[in-house]
Amino acid sequence: GALPTPDLTGLRGVLRTALKQGAPGALARIDHADGTVRLATEGVADRKTRRAIGDADRFRIGSVTKIFTATVLLQLVDEKKLTLDSSVNRHLPGLLPDSRITVRHVLSHRSGLYDYTNEMFASTVPGFEAVRTKAFTLRQLVERSLRRPRTGAPGAGYSYSNTNFVIAGMLVRKLTGHSLRTEYQQRIIEPLKLRDTFYVHPATEIPGRHARGYLTPDQAGAALVDATRQTASWAQSAGALISSTRDLNTFLTALLGGRLTSAAQLAQMQRWVPAGGSQAYGLGLRRRTLSCGVSVYGHTGAVQGYYTYAFTTKHGGRSLSALATTSNNGTVLNTMLGTLESAFCGKRSK
Ligand SMILES: CC1(C)S[C@@H]2[C@H](NC(=O)CCCC[C@H](NC(=O)C[NH3+])C(=O)[O-])C(=O)N2[C@H]1C(=O)[O-]
Numbered sequence: 001g002a003l004p005t006p007d008l009t010g011l012r013g014v015l016r017t018a019l020k021q022g023a024p025g026a027l028a029r030i031d032h033a034d035g036t037v038r039l040a041t042e043g044v045a046d047r048k049t050r051r052a053i054g055d056a057d058r059f060r061i062g063s064v065t066k067i068f069t070a071t072v073l074l075q076l077v078d079e080k081k082l083t084l085d086s087s088v089n090r091h092l093p094g095l096l097p098d099s100r101i102t103v104r105h106v107l108s109h110r111s112g113l114y115d116y117t118n119e120m121f122a123s124t125v126p127g128f129e130a131v132r133t134k135a136f137t138l139r140q141l142v143e144r145s146l147r148r149p150r151t152g153a154p155g156a157g158y159s160y161s162n163t164n165f166v167i168a169g170m171l172v173r174k175l176t177g178h179s180l181r182t183e184y185q186q187r188i189i190e191p192l193k194l195r196d197t198f199y200v201h202p203a204t205e206i207p208g209r210h211a212r213g214y215l216t217p218d219q220a221g222a223a224l225v226d227a228t229r230q231t232a233s234w235a236q237s238a239g240a241l242i243s244s245t246r247d248l249n250t251f252l253t254a255l256l257g258g259r260l261t262s263a264a265q266l267a268q269m270q271r272w273v274p275a276g277g278s279q280a281y282g283l284g285l286r287r288r289t290l291s292c293g294v295s296v297y298g299h300t301g302a303v304q305g306y307y308t309y310a311f312t313t314k315h316g317g318r319s320l321s322a323l324a325t326t327s328n329n330g331t332v333l334n335t336m337l338g339t340l341e342s343a344f345c346g347k348r349s350k
Pocket residue numbers: 061062063064117121122123124125127160162215239299300301302303304305306327328329
């Protein structure tokens with residue numbers, strides 16, 4: 001049935017709470033299939049200039065990138081370039097120590113491969129400063145993972161690992177002979193006219209008008225660190241895209257509306273494994289079931305300085321993208337989950 005009207009007052013309250021909890025800026029944009037847009041903004045895009053944040057501001061979307069990478073691979077499945085149940089080693093000979101690991105295991109976080117960011121960012125600010133201007137090859141990131149024990153057998157339960165989507169990026173490059181940038185551009189950004197969406201790796205600047213992102217140090221009360229400038233080379237196909245709330249809503253509406261892959265591959269993307277609590281994970285896609293029983297589809301993102309929620313309804317009829325310009329602040333991450341409740345559960349009908 002029809003969703004309740006978004007609760008805009010509640011949405012503004014969530015963003016104001018996120019500011020009180022340490023985010024310099026926060027915003028949420030809701031796009032409806034009929035073209036209606038609802039927008040709530042609080043705080044600044046830049047702590048120095050005090051410029052107000054807005055939905056034209058670009059920012060780093062972190063792991064929301066994983067939906068884009070999965071979409072490209074599923075288009076390649078549609079083009080018969082690979083099958084989901086083929087071994088990764090078939091396409092990338094000798095990469096992994098276990099040929100039982102399949103493309104589907106990688107895209108659903110069931111490979112058992114260790115997440116190299118756990119050790120890379122064990123100490124938040126030093127870890128970030130050590131890599132913020134570095135350029136890694138995708139293979140170097142996989143090699144960091146293979147130095148650690150695996151978390152489980154291939155095909156066992158869900159165990160989130162950025163390593164999986166680094167491998168997905170290697171598959172895209174190997175199967176197309178093109179760069180990731182070219183594939184994102186040609187398959188998603190240009191067809192959908194996403195004017196704020198860029199893959200600039202290994203450049204460190206966010207093109208054009210953007211929100212600055214501020215990393216919260218581990219030490220309570222320590223000053224925020226401006227983390228805007230970074231290569232994001234530690235993330236690449238797992239988390240290095242730049243976009244905006246308006247572009248993310250356009251992308252999710254198109255994806256769940258069946259405009260980016262065949263119906264068969266969109267169904268494969270939504271074969272769910274339990275991912276804790278009210279969450280499930282498909283192929284590069286999260287499903288969250290909200291308090292009002294509505295399920296929404298998308299991804300969260302956490303990259304230095306930026307938290308993102310980007311979710312849409314089953315067929316893309318209503319999309320929400322929300323941003324807070326801090327990270328390493330679990331209170332803010334949890335607070336921003338409230339934007340989904342306001343956007344999709346709205347006012348409880350009295
Ligand atoms: C599961 C998540 C939330 S974390 C995962 C991925 N982000 C990362 O793996 C980077 C983690 C380090 C980021 C850093 N944290 C630390 O350094 C902590 N010591 C910070 O908060 O800026 C992403 O994005 N995903 C989100 C997702 O998929 O939803």
